[in-house]
Amino acid sequence: MQPGEQRDEVEMLSLMLLIRRFEERASQQYQAQKIGGFCHLYIGQEAVVAGAVAAVRDDDYIITAYRDHAHALARGTSADACMAELFGKETGCSRGLGGSMHFFDRKNHMYGGHAIVAAHVPLAVGMAFAIKYRGEDRVTLCFFGDGAINQGAFHEALNLAALYKLPIVFICENNLFAMGTSVKRSTSLKQIVDRAEGYDIPGEIVDGMNFREVRDEIAEIVDSIRKEPHPAFLEVRTYRYRGHSMSDPASYRTKKELEKYRLDDPITRLRAQLTREGKLTNEQFDRLDKQAKETVLAAVKFAEQSPQPPLEKLYDYTYADGAKP
Amino acid sequence: MREITYRQALNEALAEELERDPNVFLMGEEVAEYQGAYKVSQGLLQRFGPRRIIDTPISENGFAGLGVGAAMVGLRPIIEFMTFSFSLVAFDQVVNNAPNMFTMSGGQFNIPITFRGPNGPAHQLGATHSHATENFYASVPGLKVCTPATPRDAKGLLKTAVRDDNPVLVLEAELLYSSKGMVEPPDEELLIPLGKADVKREGSDVSIICYAQTVPLALKVAAQLEEEDISAEIVDLRSIKPLDEKAIFDSVTKTHRVVIVEQDHPFCGVGAEVCYRIQKNIFDALDAPIIRVSQEDVPMPYNERLEHAVLPNAEKLIAAVKQVCYA
């Protein structure tokens, strides 16, 4: 996308559909044991990453935690490469070496996929440092969960970003839980956004189930950062419909709570907005959904048919110069 | 004796030590309300209450340090890492504060703390979540490190660790939580000393030295080798530090051939230390060079086939045994 251009909202709706259908399929393939290890789904949170990418340029930097499939898809990593990564195949976005929690796509400026809680927040600050160092007008978007804000790395990183006035948006995807621990039980603050104040970083809260609200808020922040580099903090209130990972039955929350959020579904909401405004018909929506499902099915097929990473290459990605010390 | 799982054995050890000593408390992520990420602390919150079974935010450096501080003033913390891969976030507390305090204070402050949790590669968890940390920690003076492989050893070693007046790491085997074994009944006190290896199987042709997740592997391989008329003795180190030199030397003096199978990396791995001590002390007992089977020296790949290629496995172990036996 070029500067000043607005992303087409119908396109963003289809991105959200792609993410949802991808995650549903991933869940099914996990149960069929085609996918191993830990696998964290993004269902319910689609408007956050969709709103974010709609607000920035394609060459801005994005980095996130382990709930990362959607961030890669939103960045333009193909569903094929994402599914192949889950299958551990050579055609995956990390050559089958990273897995669900470690998606990377350099070409599309998706810098991971990081599985140690908050360990990537300092990395994001480093990326923002490099932007300023080179005098560019890019911005770094750093996504993390509500659970990350109590790690030392997070606090140190925020201070550094504020101290050096770096071009970065800290985006806290507050889905109310870190595994089985609710924010109330993990954090001494009434609201997460107040963390930013302690570092003199401007903060806002937005409704993460509302695509437009997320997009507009981030667009405004990014606009001001491009004029004069500085950090900003956004607490995005959202919800994950599924358990923390595939093995979590999520018995720490009530059905009623889940239902409440489902009624506020981000896809349904954007669809309704567009339909009301005459920008989307039911037929169109069904077509988009069908497309998303087909793309994902094709991705499963692609992943299945892709080759395993060859055993001979086991040592090829340990040292950049191929050294075997 | 009755049969219980490794997970239950640890749970019993925790409960018994909490019961015995009011200064003992358990702290970590999801240990209380969630009943433990791997259900090791199941039921403990209900039994001992939130004063002693304490959920934390995701702040490993913080709560590991809290444990060290509490230990300085007389409590006996048990700090659970959801896995030891996450203990790396708390490396400073475990490596710098816990073991140095006694020396730095001229013997005024010993740190009776237990750090415990799953350790070692599990299944397809990728590079960040598959660390075998035993060789990192065993290289630090002031720390003790044990690696139980059976329910009985898990219970006995954990209870001993809690009573030890030094920082002790109990590195539980992530893949063995559901494995079963015979353990003394709860009314019989079970304490297994640190620094005592255990011969898990007697043999005469070769000593296979192993620990943690490589113990079941070695036992399986020993059964296979039996059919080929190779009699393997299985020495489970149980503790990495202190290391039971005597048990190792006794076995090697009998068999004259050694394979070390370890779950960590080859470079400066546990086996390197064991190997060094054998050749230094009983060089003449050896009839063949010692071979180590370890992980490959690469970050753990996610792909299942590559992961299998990285880990020690039966094929590699059998080949190594045949090599030292010139078979």
Ligand SMILES: Cc1ncc(C[n+]2csc(CCOP(=O)(O)OP(=O)(O)O)c2C)c(N)n1
């Ligand atoms: C340092 C560290 N400690 C613990 C974990 C285990 N863990 C993985 S995700 C998670 C919860 C994180 O929750 P949150 O940050 O809210 O993100 P969400 O899963 O809700 O997206 C925990 C405790 C980890 N990966 N890294």
Ligand SMILES: [Mg+2]
């Ligand atoms: Mg969360």
